[in-house]
Amino acid sequence: LAGSIYLVAANAGTIVQFPTSMGSYFVQLNDPGPTATVTNFQNYVDNGKYDNTFVHRVATLSTSGVDVIQGGGFSFDPSIAPGTFTSGSPALFEVNTEAAIANEFNESNLRGTIAMARQGGVIDSATSEWFINTSDNTSLDTIDEGFTVFGRVAGDGIRVVDAIFALAPNDIENLTFANPVLASVPTINHTVGDPIGIENLVTTHGIRVEFSIDNEAHDFGSYAVGSTTNTTFTLTNLSGAAINLTVALDDDIDGASPFSITTDTCTGGATGDGFTCQIQVDFSPLDGDTFDESFDITIVGHNVPAAIISLDGVGQEIGNPAIGPSFTDLITFGNITELSLGEKTRNLVITNYGDAPLVIGLLSLVTTHGIRVEFSIDNEAHDFGSYAVGSTTNTTFTLTNLSGAAINLTVALDDDIDGASPFSITTDTCTGGATGDGFTCQIQVDFSPLDGDTFDESFDITIVGHNVPAAIISLDGVGQEIGNPAIGPSFTDLITFGNITELSLGEKTRNLVITNYGDAPLVIGLLSLSGAQAVAYEIQDDLCSSATLTNFEDSCTVAIIALQIDSTLKEATLHIPSDDPGGQINIELIANHPIIRITPPTRVPAEEMGFGAIPTNATLTQRLPIQSFGNTDLVFGSIDITGVDSARFSIGPVDECSNTSLATVDVFCNVDVKFDATGLMGDAFALLTINNNSPLKSAFEIELTGTGDPTLGLTITPSVIDFGQLAQGGISSIVVTLQNDTTVDITIDTPNGITVSGPDAVLFGPNPDPSDCDGVTLLTDVPCAFTLDFSLASMPPTELKTASLDISTSIGTQSVPVSGTSSTGPIIALSTPQLDLGTVNFGDTSASQSVTVTNTGLAPLTIAAISLLGNDDPEFIASNDCLLGPIDAEGGTCTINITYSGIDTGTDQVTLTIDSDDPLQPTIGVTLDGETLAPLIRVTINGALVVAGSGDAFDFFVGLEGVAESFTIDIA
Structure with missing residues (x-):
């Protein structure tokens, strides 16, 4: 990074602009987040300490174990001429850092995040240097308590970061500090060994833009429909320059919005530094709904994200009351016994859930008396599992009365099944009669599946005359039909053996597994071979011929051997007879056949050739190598492109494959496929078909995909x-x-x-x-x-x-x-736009530094006035020879000398303003900076050597440079 970093307020955290020589990008700070880290970074920005800095390091996974770009550590003199950095040059400087801050790791170092750099092995050592992760560097999360992430690159700015990361690194450590940190500096258009200058560094230029707003969101809460309430937002310009603002609602709500901006003193006009303005927003709910909306505050003419202010509110309609007791139809108290001290309590809460007052009358009781009612059943559900269709099985449930009184029961199926039910209650000793305390009864349920289906049903047990829910007993079962065997060989229509060569020891084996997937025994006949080349195959280790596979998923195995007789194509048929109603299985056997293969090697039936996203109106050509992988000639027919977007894909200019043949194994031919995105703003699809004589893929198909993207270029x-x-x-x-x-x-x-x-x-x-x-x-x-x-x-x-x-x-x-x-007139040029007078002790004066004014125009330049503007102007003194007369054309110069005195502690800044008769730049300025350190007590002793045996007097001079409670003088 070089030049300046600029702050911009936003609702999701402060936005920091990095306007680099490779393009601008924005970083959104984690506000709130690691508080000390964010504040530290903002202080460096506010104090201008990132001005004229540059990206001084690129680290890669291969060299350092991480992928990052790093900046904030070194600055440069912007007045130096191009290509003039030399060994020992004073043109590069280390950034003047503040005190180190505590580590605050709480977020992973993922791609696009910005984090603070530290000294190796020192956890709490971060000052000014930062780095941006260009890949997921999660290893940084575990090193010395993790590196603190404090923001993330916003939007598509990561593309600029990636471009910086891709620059060639250069070793410029010998130019200044012999600092190994400068051994991998990304440089632009530079050859190692050539002179290097500012133009070769990743620099930034621009002005600082910032404003603040007192509230980033407002929730109006609930408000009556038809009424209006409001709130006011106050905005302050902190940019140091005039900015022009616009304020507008986002219209996020379908239909009429209940939000409106009724007062806006911010939009339009030039709002100078320190300017405040107000925005009043009214909320007038139109109906009883929940509303959320936002409005944007935009800086006109600056590529800065808008500040987005969120608004929320709820419309409250005036309607009817709605009573809501915490018990609705029934309050049960269980058993009242001595253990409950003769009483039990239930607290009833009554609530108004309406939007109008609820008036409650007198509560009253209608009492009844009852006894404890309870019974138990030994099983609340039963699954009969799978059972043969036409057969019957059953289960019995036992019920016990534990109520302490006689109860009268009824038992009944629920009839949950459409049509006839496979479940029936065949024994029921519970229904009817008075069943006393301790009484037991039985319920037998039969399951007789009618077909091969899955069934679920239930039956209810009800206590007659009591307001007690029925006991519901669940029943499940599956009907298993007795049907046919079903043969399932592991190869179905084709067994391929590839090429039978000496390398395969003259034969290849395919093990065939035959399985019974039916629900009746499978009887297999004798396996046999047929065909003119059947002699090239043998059946061995045959455990299937004349075998019976009795149960579901029983299986047997047989080996089919292909022999090396010669290298010609060998075809035969394997026959597997059985009592499967589908009849005999016939499997084709093929060896020494042509095989087509697309590089990279694969034999998946569907391939894909993706062209990715390319700019709209661009074309892209890719080469498709096709290989012969068989023992016999691979013969090609036509290569065709079909599909809805086939016109966007074409063959050529290279086509070595169409209507040709490949005579030997591993021989390639190449086909070019071209994708044309002219006028395309979206996806395109087509199908490439390679016609050939391979028995496996006589029509080898490849999906073609591509995208035309108008944003690329x-x-x-x-x-x-x-x-x-x-x-x-x-x-x-x-x-x-x-x-x-x-x-x-x-x-x-x-x-x-x-x-x-x-x-x-x-x-x-x-x-x-x-x-x-x-x-x-x-x-x-x-x-x-x-x-x-x-x-x-x-x-x-x-x-x-x-x-x-x-x-x-x-x-x-x-x-x-x-x-x-x-x-043809005068043109004013300055040697630097910014001058740092450095740091002085309280009461001291800095060394003089100068600003050179040059007239690069064709007419004499007259300086009308030179002034210092700012609250800190007493600390700076300017002398010059520029007001003595016109400055000569075509290279004439004058000098302004600046000194800085430590009058008050802290940092000081003013603007040196020069007024001239340059018609296009009548006023031009230089920013002056200086810092005064807090003073200390200083004691100076003026004395001489004391000879042994004699005495001498010493004078003590105390100079006030600050405040100290006490000091001591040691004499040795």
């Missing part, structure tokens, strides 16, 4: 190319990066693959032409970079020049706009 960075001002006769250059974001290779056309078109095309062009990217094939996520120049001849001043950069590739042409402005 070539990413051009920057997406808008603006050279800014350029003096007549000058030349300016910008590095353009091309990256393949598809799943297919993309080839840049040559010649004329990279061209410029439009009204001012003659002023722009690749350097050299053709560029280094012409004719290059870009693999997935692999970039290519080239230089685009803007050069000026004589033309009117301050005239905008426009054109289009066109990239012509194997998937079509893509374009981005190009512009630049010519000038």
Whole structure:
């Protein structure tokens, strides 16, 4: 990462923008989450300590055991010229870190998550450095209590992270610190050994955008239908710059919404730093329903996710009361005995479940008296299992009266079965009469299955004259029909032996298992062979001929041997007679036959050839190798493509297989299959059929699939190319990066693959032409970079020049706009946009640093004013020679010298503002930073050597640099 990191408020946690030179991506912080870690990261962002940093490390699974990109540890001097980092260069710096924080691991290091880096083996050592996991690095969860994840890459930003991860790493440790961390820095368009500069690093540029809102959601609760309530949200701009906002409901509700924005002082206009505005939302429920909605707050003109504010509410209709007692029809008290002290209590709760008042009258009792009623039965269910159709089995249930009184019972089947029931009650000594306490009776139930089906039924035992639920006894059973045997050989229609060669010792064996899958004994006759080549086969170890397989799933085995007589095709038939009503089984035997095989080797009947997702309007060709795997010639017929999308697939340009033959084993031929996604925005399917003489797959079928995706293509960075001002006769250059974001290779056309078109095309062009990217094939996520120049001849001043950069590739042409402005007047340029005066002790003054002002234009530049803006301006002092007169054209310079004094402890920042007569940049600024350390007591002793035997006096000077309760002086 280099340049700056920017914060953006969002309802699901703070969003942090990383605008890199490879494209922007956003990270959503875990808010709430690991609190100290998130706060620490935000502090580094707020204090600008990630400004002008860069991605300084790429680690891969093969080299380090993890796949990550890492940043936040090193920064650079943005004023240094391209390609000028050298050994010992002061252009690279370590980030000035805060105190280390405690580890807060609570989430796995999965792909797309961001976590804090640490010192090796030191758990609580995280400061400024972070890393993003480009794969699932779960091993990091168990090392030294785990690495703390504090956010996740949002949306499709992981594609930018992947592009950075794919860059070639470079060892630049010898340039500054001899630090091994800089031994694997991802670099752009750089060859090892060549000079390296800022343009070769992954950098970021942009402005910080941030606002806060006092509440990210509101629940209105329940509110009466037809009434209105409201709430107000307050938003504060914390960006340091003016931002333009829009506020809008999302219309998530079908039909009319009960939510409305009635006051909005945020939408429109320029809202400066510190600006606050209000949004009032009304809730007027239309009916008795539950509603949820949201509204968005968007920063106009910035690629920043909208803040989404959630709204909830319930409409409460005024209707009728509804009584709800906790007991409904019956309250039972069981037995009232001495153990219950002569009474039992049941607490009854009555509730109003309606939406109007419920008025309750006087409660009253109507009493009755009864006795304890209870009986037991020895089995509450019975499963008869499987039983032959036409036969009968039975079971008996015994019931005992334990009620302490006589009870009268009835027993009856429930008639749950349509038609005649296989269950019947054949004995019942329980129904009728007075059955006294301790009395037992029996109920016999018969099961006589009528057919081969599954049955379930029940019968009830009821106490006559008592409000007691009936006892329900479940019955189950299955009818087993006595039917036919069913032969089941393990091979059915065909046994193949492949090729019989010397390597197979002159024979191959196939063991055949024959099983009885019927419900009657299976009698097998004598197995036999027939056919002109039956002599090439033998039946051995025959345990099946004349065998009887009595029971279901009984089986026998027999071996069929194919002999090596010669290498010609051998065909015969195996006959298996039996009393299976289906008749004799005939199995074809084949050896030394042609076999077709698709690479990779497989003999699955259905294959698939997937082209994946490619850009709409692109084409992709894949090669299909076909192999002869048999002992005889493999002869091909036509190769056909059929199906609803067959027009999108075609054979060629290579087709070595159609209507040809392969004479020897393991010989290949190749067929090209082309997928055309022109105009396709979705999936396409077809069927490829390879007609051949293999007895196993005479029509070998392969499913063809592909997808046309209009979102895929070539990413051009920057997406808008603006050279800014350029003096007549000058030349300016910008590095353009091309990256393949598809799943297919993309080839840049040559010649004329990279061209410029439009009204001012003659002023722009690749350097050299053709560029280094012409004719290059870009693999997935692999970039290519080239230089685009803007050069000026004589033309009117301050005239905008426009054109289009066109990239012509194997998937079509893509374009981005190009512009630049010519000038014959003065042009102001600064040596740096930011100057850090460093850290000083309280009361001290920093060394002077300078900002160089250069006039790159064609007319003298006049500086009108130089000022310091900000609350901390007393700490900074600026002197200059820029106000002495005009600065010469074409390279004239002046210098502004800055010092920083430690007046108040803490960090200070102001803006150095320069006003000039540059027509396009009348005001330009430089950010100045400094930090004053908290003071300490300092004691200085001025003295001399004391000679033995004599005395001397010493002067003590105490300088106040801070506060200390006490100090001591040791004299030795």
